[in-house]
Amino acid sequence: MSSASIPAGRQDRLVLLNPGPVNVHEDVRAAMASPDQCHREPEAAALMSRVREKATRITGGDERHTSVLLAGSGTAALEAAFSSIVPADGRILILDNGNYGERLWRIVDVHGIPHVRMEFGWCNPIDVDAVDRALAADPSITHVGLVHHETSTGQLNPLREIGEVVARHGRQLAVDAISSLGSEELDMAADHIDWCVGTANKCLEGLPGVSFVTASRERLDALASVRPGTFYLDLYGHYISQDRKHAPLFTPALQVMTALEEALDRALAEGVVGRGRRYLALAERIRAGLAERGVRFLLPVGRRANSVTNVYVPDGMAYQELHDGLKAEGYVVYSTQEQLVGVFRVANMGQLGESDVDGFLAAFDRVVAKYTDTRW
Structure with missing residues (x-):
C-alpha cells in the first residue's frame, strides 16, 4: 500500500x-512473493495437492473427501457448485434470510436450475420445522442450499439442525461457508454437509483470489452424469483435472495459492x-x-x-x-x-x-x- x-x-x-478481505499475518503476505513458476510444472501440482488436502481438513473432511480449487472469489466457487450439482431431473430448495441467501437464489435462477425459494425475511431465523415440512411435502427437491453465516445481518444460521433434517429426508445439503469456515464450528460429517464452499480471504485469513468446494469423492464422481452449467466453472471438470491429471484445468493464481497454504497452516495450528x-x-x-x-x-x-x-x-x-x-x-x-x-x-x-x-x-x-x- x-x-x-x-x-x-x-x-x-x-x-x-470489514468482513473480508482481512488484515493478514506478515508470513501470509510474504508468501505472495513466491518465485514465478509455470502452472504445468510438478512443483505447482504439488502446491495444489497440498492446499486441497489442507482445505479439506479445515472443513472436518477426512479421507473420503477432497477439495476442488477455483481461481476467483468465494462467489466463483458458489457458482461452480450450485450450477454443477443439481441434475436435470433435480430441484434445489434455497433457504433465504439475507443478502447472501438471495445470492444463492440468483445463481440458480440465472442458470435456469429448477428451484424453490423459502424467504424467511432479513434478520429472522430460519424455521427448521418449516424446512422439514417443505421437504416432506415435495419429493422433487433433491438439494438444499444454506448460508451458514449471513453477514448481511451477522446472523449464524442453524447448520447442524438443518443438516440433520436434510439428511433424514435423504437430500443433499450445499453450504455457503464463505464467512464462517475457520472460526465457526463446522464438520462435513457431523453436520451432514454434502457440498461446502469456502474462500481464502475471510476467517481463513488468506488473500483474495482462491476459493474451493469440498465434498466427498463419491459426490464428485457422481457429477460425471450431470451436464455442466458453465465452461470455466465446471466443477466436475476442475475435479477430474486436479484429482486425476494432477494439473489445473485453467491457469490458477499460484502466488495467492501459496499465501493460502501459509494461512491454512496457521489456521490448522490454531x-x-x-x-x-x-x-x-x-x-x-x-x-x-x-x-x-x-x-x-x-x-x-x-x-x-x-x-x-x-x-x-x-x-x-x-x-x-x-x-x-x-x-x-x-x-x-x-x-x-x-x-x-x-x-x-x-x-x-x-x-x-x-x-x-x-x-x-x-x-x-x-x-x-x-x-x-x-x-x-
Whole structure:
C-alpha cells in the first residue's frame, strides 16, 4: 500500500473491520512473493495437492473427501457448485434470510436450475420445522442450499439442525461457508454437509483470489452424469483435472495459492475452536464498547456469529459520514445492503488485537462527536 492511500496520521496500516478481505499475518503476505513458476510444472501440482488436502481438513473432511480449487472469489466457487450439482431431473430448495441467501437464489435462477425459494425475511431465523415440512411435502427437491453465516445481518444460521433434517429426508445439503469456515464450528460429517464452499480471504485469513468446494469423492464422481452449467466453472471438470491429471484445468493464481497454504497452516495450528475463541473475545470487546455508547444492535444476543457485529448508525449522522471519518482515522467499517439502510458492520476477522478494537472505539467517539451532541 502506498503512503498516498493511507489516511493522514496513519502511516502503518488500515485496520480492516470489514468482513473480508482481512488484515493478514506478515508470513501470509510474504508468501505472495513466491518465485514465478509455470502452472504445468510438478512443483505447482504439488502446491495444489497440498492446499486441497489442507482445505479439506479445515472443513472436518477426512479421507473420503477432497477439495476442488477455483481461481476467483468465494462467489466463483458458489457458482461452480450450485450450477454443477443439481441434475436435470433435480430441484434445489434455497433457504433465504439475507443478502447472501438471495445470492444463492440468483445463481440458480440465472442458470435456469429448477428451484424453490423459502424467504424467511432479513434478520429472522430460519424455521427448521418449516424446512422439514417443505421437504416432506415435495419429493422433487433433491438439494438444499444454506448460508451458514449471513453477514448481511451477522446472523449464524442453524447448520447442524438443518443438516440433520436434510439428511433424514435423504437430500443433499450445499453450504455457503464463505464467512464462517475457520472460526465457526463446522464438520462435513457431523453436520451432514454434502457440498461446502469456502474462500481464502475471510476467517481463513488468506488473500483474495482462491476459493474451493469440498465434498466427498463419491459426490464428485457422481457429477460425471450431470451436464455442466458453465465452461470455466465446471466443477466436475476442475475435479477430474486436479484429482486425476494432477494439473489445473485453467491457469490458477499460484502466488495467492501459496499465501493460502501459509494461512491454512496457521489456521490448522490454531484450530477452529481456538480461532473461534479469539474472534469471540474480540467481538465481545467490540459489542461491550458499543453497548456502553448506547449504540443499537441489529440482532439479539444468541443469534450473532463470532466475527461480525451489525449495528445502527448513531442518530444525527449518516453512514457515509461515519465511514469516511473512521477511515481518516485508519479504520474501515462496512455498510449493509440497501434493505438495511442505516446499519453498518464491524467485523473482527483477521489479524486483529485488543489494541485495534480499543483504537476503533476511541476513533468512533471522535467521529461521532463531530456530528452529534453525544459525549460518552
